[in-house]
Amino acid sequence: MLRYAGKRLLAAIPLLFVVPLLVFLLIGLAPGDPAVVLAGDNPTPERVAAIRDQLGLDDPVWERYLRWVGAALQGDLGTSLLSDQRVVDMLTRRMGTTMSLVLFAMVMAVVLGAAMAIVASLRPGGLVDRLVNWLASIAIAVPAFWFGLVLASLFAVSYQLLPAFGFEPLSAGFWPWLSHLILPGIALGLLPAAEVTLQLRSALGQVLRSDYVLNARAKGLSRRAVLFKHSLKNACIPVVTVLGFRVAEVLAGSVTIEIIYNMPGLGSLAVDSVLNRDIPVLLGFVLFSTSVVVVVNLLVDISYGYFNPKVRA
Amino acid sequence: MREQKTAGQPLLEVRDLAVEFPSASGGWTPVVQGVSFTLDQGESVALVGESGSGKTVTSLAVMGLTGVTGGRVAGGSVRFDGRELTALPEREWRRLRGPGMGMIFQQPTRSLNPAYTVGDQIAESVRRHLGLGRRAAWARAVEMLDLVQIPRAAERVHDYPHSFSGGMCQRVMIAMVMACNPRLLIADEPTTALDVTVQERILQLLRDLQEQTGVSLLFVSHDLAVVAELCQRVVVMYAGEVVEQGTAADVYFRPRHPYTAGLLASIPKPGLRAGRRLTAIPGSIPAPGSWPSGCRFHVRCPHRDPGRCDLRHPEIVPVGPSAQARCVRADEIELSGVTVG
Secondary structure (H helix, E strand, C coil), rough: CHHHHEEEEEEHHHHHHHHHHHHHHHHCCCCCCCHHCCCCCCHHHHHHHHHHHHHCCCCHHHHHHHHHHHHHHCHHHCCCCCCCCCCHHHHHHHHHHHCCCCCCHHHHHHHHHHHHHHHHHCCCCCCHHHHHHHHHHHHCCHHHCHHHHHHHHHHHHCCCCCCCCCCCCHCCCCHHHHHHHHHHEEEHHHHHHHHHHHHHHHHHHHHHHHHHHHHHHHHHCCHHHHHHHHHHHHHHHCCCHHHHHHHHHHHHHHHHHHHHHHCCHHHHHHHHHCCCCHHHHHHHHHHHHHHHHHHHHHHHHHHHHHHCCHHCC | CCCCCCCCCCEEEEEEEEEEEEECCEEEEEEEEEEEECCCCCCCEEECCCCCCCHHHHHHHCCCCCCCCCCCCEEEEEEECCCCCCCCCCCHHHHHHHHCCCEEEHHHHHHHCCCCCCCHHHHHHHHHHHHEEEEHHHHHHHHHHHCCCCHHHHHHHCCCCCHCCHHHHHHHHHHHHHCCCCCCEECCCCCCCCCCCHHHHHHHHHHHHHHCCCEEEEEECCCHHHHCCCCCCCEEECCEEEEEEEEHHHHHHHHCHHHHHHHHHCCCCCCCCCCCCCCCCCCCCCCCCCCCCCCHHHCCCCCCCCCCCCCCCCCEEEEECCCEEEECCCCCCCHHHHHHH
C-alpha cells in the first residue's frame, strides 16, 4: 500500500514543473507588459526598457523558467513585482481563507450528495428519486456567482442572519469562522454536491441491479443492510475517482466566490496578479493550486485502494 | 424444528404460480404461468428448459425475490414446509432465506461482492441467522471453506473474490449458503459458466453435500446431461409453463412431450461420429408476450397436428403413474428417449 502511494506521488511530481511552464508560455502570448504597469503614468520608453531589463523580462522564456524553477526548488518563489512582498508570505497569509472555503464546499458536496443519493436509491424510480434527480439537474445549471449573490441578498441583506462578506480565521473562534463560510461555501458547494448526487445515484443504481446484491438479498439481508453494506462501498468507486477533479473545480470556483463575498483569499490575489501581470504571484498561485490538486488526487488514489481491493494487489 | 414436519407433506409445493414483469408499453407481461410442482424432503428435483423458459424466474419466486428483480407474483401459491409464502411479510422472508432456503447463481464471480473478503461474506450470513459472535462466525467460515474443499481455507478466508477462479467462487457460494444449514438449496445453472472439468467437480461437491447434510435440491439447468447425474425427478419448462414432469427415468427413457424428446435428442452422445451434425430443435423459444396460441411449442414441433395443436392451449394431464405431460397427442405419438447401450 505504501509503495503504491509512493509510486503515485513520484508520478505526480513532473506535473508540478509542467504546469508552471505552461503558465510561462501562455503569459508570453498574452498582451500587456508588467513593466508598463510598474512604470507609472506616462512613462518614457527608456524607463519601461530599464524596468524590463531589471526584471529580466527580455531574457528568453526558457531562461526565465529555469531561473524560476531553480529558486522555487530552494523555497523561494520571488517577490511581487508591484509590492515587493515575498510571494510565499502573500500565499501563506491568504491560504487559510481559500482552504477553509474549499474544505467547506467539499464536505458539503460529499455529505449532502451522499445523503441525497442514498435517499433517492431507497425507492428507485419513486417520487423522491425523481425529485432528487430534478433538483440536482437544476443545481448543476445554476451558476455559482449568481447563486452566491442570491444567497447574500437573502440571508445577509434581507434577513441579516449571516455576514455578507469578509472572513475570520479559525483562531478568532469557531462560530465567527463558520458564519463567514456558510453562504459562500454553500454557493461554491452546490455544483459539486449535485454532481456527487447524480454520480452516486447512478452508480448505486447499477450496483443495486448487480448479481451480488441479489445474492445478498438471497442470504436474508434486509434492503437497508444491502444498501449500506453491499452497495455503498462499491458505488463509491466511480464517485471517489472523480472527487479529485471536483477539488480542482472548486478551487477554480473559489476565485469568483471570494470576489463576490470580498474574502481575502488566494482567488482575489490570483485575479489581481493576472490583471497587473504580476507574474511571480501568479506562478506562486498556480504552483499552490497544482500542489493541492496533486495531493488530493494522491489521497483519492489511496482511498481507491480501500474501496476497490483489486487495485491493492 | 425439523422434526415438526408432518410426514408425507412435501417440503416445497408450488401451485399455479404466475409471475409477471413490466412490459415496454406500461402493462404487465406474464413470464411464468400455471407452474406447479413439488419437492420432497431430501429430494433432488431438476427444473430444465432452454434459456427464457422461466426456470430462473420460477426459482426466484420460490426465494421471494421476484420483487427485487422488478417483477411481481401475479397468482398461485408457494408452500414451504406447509407454510404459505406468497403473502409472507418481508421480515419473515429474511428469516427464511438462509436457514430455510439458500440459492446459488449462474455467475459465481459476479455473485460475490468484490469489496469484501469471502470470509466476511460467509460470516455475515452466519452471524445474522445462527446468532454467532464474530470469532465463531469466522471459524464457521473457515470450516465451511474447508468443507467445500478449498485448499488452505484458514488463509483463503481473508482473500477477496477477485483472487478466486470461477469454480472456486462457486465453492465459496456453496459454502456461504450451506453455512446456515438450509433445508432447500436452489442451484440456478451453477455450472453453466464454468469449464467442463470444473463443472464435474462442482456437481460431485453438490452430491457429497447432499449426502452429508440431507439438504433438498432444486437444480435449475438447461443441460439434461448434467441433470441426469444429480436429480431423481425432472420438471421440464417451456415458454413459462411446465410441459412435462416425472421421475428421471420417465423423462429420460419415456418422454411424452415432443419438446422433452427434442431436448434429449440434442444431448451430445459419446461415440458421435465426426461429420454427423448434432440434432437441434428448429426455431427458437418465443419471448414472453409473444407466445403462440394453442400449444406454445406447436410452431417448432415435428409432430404438430394443424387444426388441433394450434387452436386450443392444452392442459397438463397424467400420462403415467408418476408422469404428466402437456400435449394433446401424448398418447398418439412415439417419442424416443435416451437409449442405453
